[in-house]
Amino acid sequence: MARFSRMTSHNAPLAAGIRVAFGPPMLVLMASFVGFGGLAHDAGWPLPAAVLATLLVWAMPGQVVLLGAVAAGSSPLAALLAVSLSAVRLMPMVVSLMPVLRAPRMGVGTQFWCAHFVAQTVWVESFRHLPDIPRAERPGFYLGMSYALIVASAAATALGHVVAGRLAEPLVIGLVFLPPVFFLLSLERTARSVVDKLAFAAGLVLGPAMAVAAPDFDLMLTGAIGGAVAFAAGLAWERRA
């Protein structure tokens, strides 16, 4: 009985994380991975390869770049370089998430395992929920949420592969439109400090501007310039007040 109660208390954060995943974040991810499954089908990929890409790469931009590079017949090395370039944005996400996620006595192995699940949606949702959760329970909560989201996304990838070409176009458009709206609204919701709010606004302006000015490095430049300006201006504002 003692062992049983210890197990349930150990699993409680995991269960809470799984529960939180059901809702807008899961809906949004499933919508975009149905889209990815459809693209993979059209590119002639076998269904398991598309699902494997979702489970192992777990970064939508990288997966779409991979599809495109393979379809265009790029050399494997050039394709991998393009994928890696699209994944640079994961590094600041991991760097900023880990200090929030870290619990006492968290092993290096758990950190590497947790880093696998970092992606836009998981990052946004983590910043929304983790600060309100006791530190010791954060890794379990985070992993529960991540497991539920990645499994649902893998299922959505398979579904998209199967129904490819059979959905009405307005519905397809409705699916691909959910992720950007979700990121905009949840980022606004999660931005608490002046620095975060300024970074949000700077990203909105610089993202499209850099996409025109420097399409290959637009996200990196948006992050570096927008983040630095927001950080400096936000801190100056806080210290003035």
Place this chain on the structure above:
Amino acid sequence: MSDLAIYAMVLAAAAATYVWRFLGIAVANRIDDRSLGFRFVRAVATAMVAGLAARMVLFPTGGLAAIPLALRLAAVGAGAGAYAATGRSVTAGLIAADAVIIMGAWWLGLGSG
């Protein structure tokens, strides 16, 4: 490309993506969540995700590209309005934005192709 080559590319792409996650851990171990360094990196990541979202709306790919810019902006506006009106409910915003874009796409006759 053969199926086997596709699987090999998926595995290699996963490795190419992991590099940045692992580098992230190495850097993260030197900062804590009350430091200025942390706030700086968080600002960088926030600007990046916001930039990506804005880019997806303004320069869409695939089927969304067939929707006029005015309709895409109107849908985002409807989402933001519903979000604000409901005390910041992300779900309400998503439903409103998607309702506008789907009805707009239907009205433009994209369904009949």
